[in-house]
Amino acid sequence: MMKLVSVSVMAALFALPTFAQDYQDHDGILMNHGDGHLMDMAGGMVMGNNPDTLPGGCEKISETKEITVHAGHKYAEKFPGRMFAFDTQEFQFKPCTKLTVHFINDDNVRHQWMMHGLPKYLYPKGMFHLEVSGPAKISGTLILPPGDKTYLVHCDIAQHMEKGMKAQLKVGKGDGDLPSIPNVTANTIADDYKITLPELLAKAHEEANAEPTVAEKTAAPVAATSSTPATPEDSTFSGVTVIGLALGLLLAPFLVQKFKGMSAAEILAYVIDLLKTINNAIIALTAQLIKKIQHTLHK
Numbered sequence: 001m002m003k004l005v006s007v008s009v010m011a012a013l014f015a016l017p018t019f020a021q022d023y024q025d026h027d028g029i030l031m032n033h034g035d036g037h038l039m040d041m042a043g044g045m046v047m048g049n050n051p052d053t054l055p056g057g058c059e060k061i062s063e064t065k066e067i068t069v070h071a072g073h074k075y076a077e078k079f080p081g082r083m084f085a086f087d088t089q090e091f092q093f094k095p096c097t098k099l100t101v102h103f104i105n106d107d108n109v110r111h112q113w114m115m116h117g118l119p120k121y122l123y124p125k126g127m128f129h130l131e132v133s134g135p136a137k138i139s140g141t142l143i144l145p146p147g148d149k150t151y152l153v154h155c156d157i158a159q160h161m162e163k164g165m166k167a168q169l170k171v172g173k174g175d176g177d178l179p180s181i182p183n184v185t186a187n188t189i190a191d192d193y194k195i196t197l198p199e200l201l202a203k204a205h206e207e208a209n210a211e212p213t214v215a216e217k218t219a220a221p222v223a224a225t226s227s228t229p230a231t232p233e234d235s236t237f238s239g240v241t242v243i244g245l246a247l248g249l250l251l252a253p254f255l256v257q258k259f260k261g262m263s264a265a266e267i268l269a270y271v272i273d274l275l276k277t278i279n280n281a282i283i284a285l286t287a288q289l290i291k292k293i294q295h296t297l298h299k
Helices: 002-020 197-209 214-226 232-259 264-297
Strands: 045-047 064-072 090-093 098-105 110-115 128-133 136-143 149-154 166-171
Touching (some): 064 110, 098 128, 128 136
Parallel strands (some): 064 098, 090 166
Antiparallel strands (some): 045 128, 098 136, 110 128, 149 166
């Protein structure tokens, strides 16, 4: 009897750490795969981790901040019709802030905290991405770009954003509010909980089988007759534009060093100027060729 009790006590003692561990901390077991990409074998991932390199236009780090963001079903309960949410729907920081995000998943499914629109020369694919499976915590750091801009933060797992897991992060004053951010901005498509499913299906059926109006019947012929065929000049210009774009793409690998340290706006302006120069050169050469052909034909 005593032997059985002893075995039971030992089994319970060995099981205690398992029951006590509510969250798995991925920060200490992440492997660095280069380019700010950290991950482990347990479903933890950080993409775009950048604690050191300043974006173009930032002379220094303006301030250092840390935030903790929770994600889960329980945070969506205050938003009718939503299934998942972050515990915070809006963030705001100074330009060039060094920001560390501690992301905690309170659900038993995979969630992400993904930020889009960052400069691609510094953040691969233009994003900063935290991801974890099940109840766990993961952390990553990025340096925010200069300028006033509003960035989308969301979970990219299928339907999680549509079901409420999204927020906005403003750098500086931001450049406006994003639509359909829970508790921040109105939904792009307003929810209607008064109509029943049979009524909704009947309404959709009526709209699908409705006769077109007089305006709709006459719109198509008018639009068809108003269109004019493209002139040879338009076709030539379009072809030249395509050639210019193709050359720009071919030259892209050689411009990587040129773009290093530049902001997204600076890179865009440089590329546009380059394409204009190439276009003008091709148009000039084409014009000279046409003149030579005409001169030859008139002899």
